[in-house]
Every structure is written in C-alpha cells, then in structure tokens.
Amino acid sequence: EPEVTQTPSHQVTQMGQEVILRCVPISNHLYFYWYRQILGQKVEFLVSFYNNEISEKSEIFDDQFSVERPDGSNFTLKIRSTKLEDSAMYFCASLSQSSGANVLTFGAGSRLTVL
Amino acid sequence: SQKIEQNSEALNIQEGKTATLTCNYTNYSPAYLQWYRQDPGRGPVFLLLIRENEKEKRKERLKVTFDTTLKQSLFHITASQPADSATYLCALPPSGGYQKVTFGTGTKLQVIP
Secondary structure (H helix, E strand, O other), rough: OOOOOOEEEEEOOOOOOOEEEEEEOOOOEEEEEEEOOOOOOOOOEEEEEOOOEEEOOOOOOOOEEEEEEEOOEEEEEEOOOOOOOOOOOOOEEEEEEEEOEEEEOOOOOOEEOOO | OEEEEEEOOOEEOOOOEEEEEEEEEEEOOEEEEEEEEOOOOOOOEEEEEEEEEEEEEEOOOEEEEEEOOOOOOEEOOOOHHHHHOOEEEEEOOOOOOOOOOOEEEOOEEEEEO
C-alpha cells in the first residue's frame, strides 16, 4: 500500500528559529497538502499545492510559512521564525481522485515543539 | 462559509454494542461526505465515502448514512471492539473549485471491555 512519509517525527526548536518539515507524497498523486493539529484540537487546513504552486491557503498560512517541491519527490513546509503557538502536529497528505471523489492519504505527522 | 460539526466530543460504549456518531453540516450541499479514523499521535486514515445519491454505505462492521435533507451523516460501528477506540472525523469535500478537504472536530470513541 503506497504511503506518505514524513520527517522528522519530532522536532524541538527554540522560538524564532527556522524549521523545515519534509514529506514524500505518493508518487502518482498530483495534489499535496499540509494540515496542522494543535493538541486536542481539530485537523486544520494550511495549504494545498498543485503543479508546483500553491493552489489554496488558509488564513493560518501567513508570510512565516512557505512550501516547495524542490526535486519532484520531496514536499517541504518551512516556518521561517517559529512562535510558541506553532507547536502542533503537522500532517502532510496527498490526494487521489477516483470517480470524482477526493480521498486524502496522510503521513504519520511531524510533531513540532517550540520552546 | 461551510461548517461541519460533530456533536459529541467523546462517546463511551460497552464492547459489543453499536456506536453511533453524528456529523452535521451547513451552508453546503456536498456531492459526498467522508469518514476518517485518527489514532493518538497519528494522521487520519480514510475509512468510507458516501455519495449524495446513496442513502447508506457499508464496509464490514461500519455503516454510514447520508441524509441530504437533514444535512447529516451518521456513522455506525456494530459489535464494537476495544480496538475500535479512536477519534472519528467526518470530512467535507472541496467546493467552489478549490481542493481543501474540511474536517470536523472529531468524536473520540472509547469502547470499554
């Protein structure tokens, strides 16, 4: 069964530091996503990415965030200057479209702790 | 904007009983609705999808219903087992030409042996 791979599984960083979270989506999928889940809260959409550009982003995804797909396989989320409130699980997902329905396959997540 | 609500944050049920979880939505007429399972510290895993023209969908011990008039989906687990303990999320598909899948807050199900 194809899977989405995320690294690191857990990262601890100091406030103000840059963080890069990495994802390898499923190879034949075309849409890629980052979602965030603060402890005890809902899974929140951050950004979707298609054809090497952002197709949609939420209000959470401000100028501190960026995404790129530098080499055709990895899909990264960068947080330029982390804040305490960025502490959360970050999930990468890729989308399969079958018979007109969109189904997301998620990675295991990267837990970010900002001190 | 579209809203999706799962009324119960938590549901405790005795092993062997049927668990019923509720998902309501507003400001939207989705072509389908999805249910995912999330275990602690893990990403959501897709379980079932039900389309607007389907009243009911089954997969093993899982059953989903979809009432487009009530704007509600019910998710049932029959003969529940402790291994079914997890958070269950309903999700609305993208709308308006976008690709965002929107998740409900989830219902944490605990099956008690």
